[in-house]
Amino acid sequence: MAERARRDDRRRRATPAGQRTVRAHNLALVAGHVARAGPASRARMAGATGLNKTTVSSLVAELIARGVLRETDLERPGAVGRPAVRLELDDRRWVGLGLEVNVSHVGLCVRDLRGEVRHEVLVRRDNRDADVDVTLADVAGLAADALRPLRAAGMRCAGATLAVPGLVDAAAGRLAVAPNLGWDDVAVGRRLHAALGAPAFEILVDNEANLGALAEHWDGAAADRDDVIYVSADIGVGGGIIVGGELQRGALGFGGEFGHIPVEPDGLPCACGRTGCLETRIGQSALLARVGRDPSEALSGADPRWPVVDLAAQAAAGDPLVLEALEEAGRWLGFALAGAANLLNPTTVVLGGFLGLLGDWLVAPVRDELARRVIGADRSAVEVRVSTFGLLAAVRGGAAVAIRGLLADPERTDRLERATGAVMLGAGG
Incomplete structure (x- = not known):
């Protein structure tokens, strides 16, 4: 070699x-x-x-x-x-790594060049106001555990992408601000690179909803569509916009902050410091409060899908309060999506994150609001679909970005092969 x-x-x-x-x-x-x-x-x-x-x-x-x-x-x-x-x-030598730090969990996905998942995991972790370096060290530990057996089998990491909530300067690898996470102006790319032991491969950083949108567009619910609005919810609410098959970021890369679309002029206070944001009506904490449950449950339990899976079970059992809350959340979501649809003219909306887990009860009210409020809906209705990848969409998209980076520049394998130390995780891996 x-x-x-x-x-x-x-x-x-x-x-x-x-x-x-x-x-x-x-x-x-x-x-x-x-x-x-x-x-x-x-x-x-x-x-x-x-x-x-x-x-x-x-x-x-x-x-x-x-x-x-x-x-x-x-x-x-x-x-x-x-x-x-x-x-x-060839699925035997190179893999791409997708990593995520979100408010309620961390996650990882490893995919080979053919897109097959070699390892995937979500771990419940309360990251609100958590120490950046401690959190990234935990994520690096997940990566080491996932990549070690692949390295033993002769495989190498071609690149990694870190998904985070909030405003991201992707070109600089910096998280500008994540209100629900409590992190401001953090060079997460550089600090994760250090936590991984300074590996030879590149580490990119992007907004989690952007990466989720790419995953659904490339391999998931919107693989057959080129004009898509993807909405994802965890504690906060984010969005990714695909127009003509390309992700749209906006002038500074901060586009897609769907949860902070104002829907009520004098509405509830939001974590971003403003009032009346959509997130205050359809975020997980808001939904729990609406059904009389403690919003802190959103960060409890070992399963990152908890307590949303419990709400889904209650809805399936016909709980009237939960059904009413989901109907109301769907209307708020559809109201906000209608404005975006009138502006962008998408063919498809994809509900991701925990919204996808509740898709059986959210799709109908969202579709109804779009039909009522989108100009031209009688000629070509906006289709509402449920995410294929759910809470794993961001890490799936992150791994795919890394793989596509290698395919767009196969000569980078020289640098990875020549690097001293372990090319999987750096000298410390």
């Missing part, structure tokens, strides 16, 4: 910069085609990418050596002619 890295170094130094750029682009083009279209022969790749067969064969050989592609079964386009060997994404 080290010898191949040295050969690649010599080849790059001997190749003009322009040619290196073209080759890097073409490596990503071929890897991306297989990721999107599935297994294909070299000839089929050449036809799909517009590259000649000799170039494709050279690129495929390099991608195989890098652990990005592998040969699989034979392609038989017809009865005549020699069958061609197909190439598929």
Whole structure:
């Protein structure tokens, strides 16, 4: 492996910069085609990418050596002619890591290049006003436990993405503010990198609802839709906006703060310091208070889904107070979504987080409000769907972002292979 890295170094130094750029682009083009279209022969790749067969064969050989592609079964386009060997994404060497710190839990997901989940976990943890470094050390411990057996099997981490609630400067890897978490202006990316033992791989940071929206758009409830509003709720309420298949962040990257849409001019006080936010009507604490339960239950119990699963059981049993509260929450949610739908014209709304767990009772009132309030709803109704991944959407999306980063830049495997120490978790892992 080290010898191949040295050969690649010599080849790059001997190749003009322009040619290196073209080759890097073409490596990503071929890897991306297989990721999107599935297994294909070299000839089929050449036809799909517009590259000649000799170039494709050279690129495929390099991608195989890098652990990005592998040969699989034979392609038989017809009865005549020699069958061609197909190439598929190699699921044996590289994984992407998705991590999350939310108000009521921490979580993790590891996925291989084919998107298969190798490890996934949610752990109840009250993170309100928690010490940043202690919390990130706990998350790093989860990562170490998950990646250790994969490292023993010869797999390497291609990258990691940390999901957090609140306003995130993704380019800088900083959490600007998370009112429900109590963290302000924290370089969470840099500090997690240190907690992981300074690994060779890159650590990105993004808002948890943005990553949940990407997970649902790429692999989940909205995989067949390109214009989507994703709404996720834990203690707080967030949103992710997909327009034309692309995540929309806004000028500073703070877009999608759906829970802080004002719905009542003189409404209840919100954790953000303002009043009348949607979160004060449909957040988990608000919902518990509405049914006469202690809002602190939102952070109790070992299961991160508690007490929402209990509310769902009560609703299924016909509890009138719970049913009334869910109907009311659905109307508030639909009211706010109608404004967003009139502005953005989505085809689909996805209810995520604990909203998805209560989807059986929220979808109908949300749909009714959208039908009443969205202009043009009689021509093309906004469809309301329940999240595929629930509370795991953010970590699923985070792992997918890491995987897609490697497929968009296969040459980064050189840096990861050359790095000293354990490439999975750094020298301390």
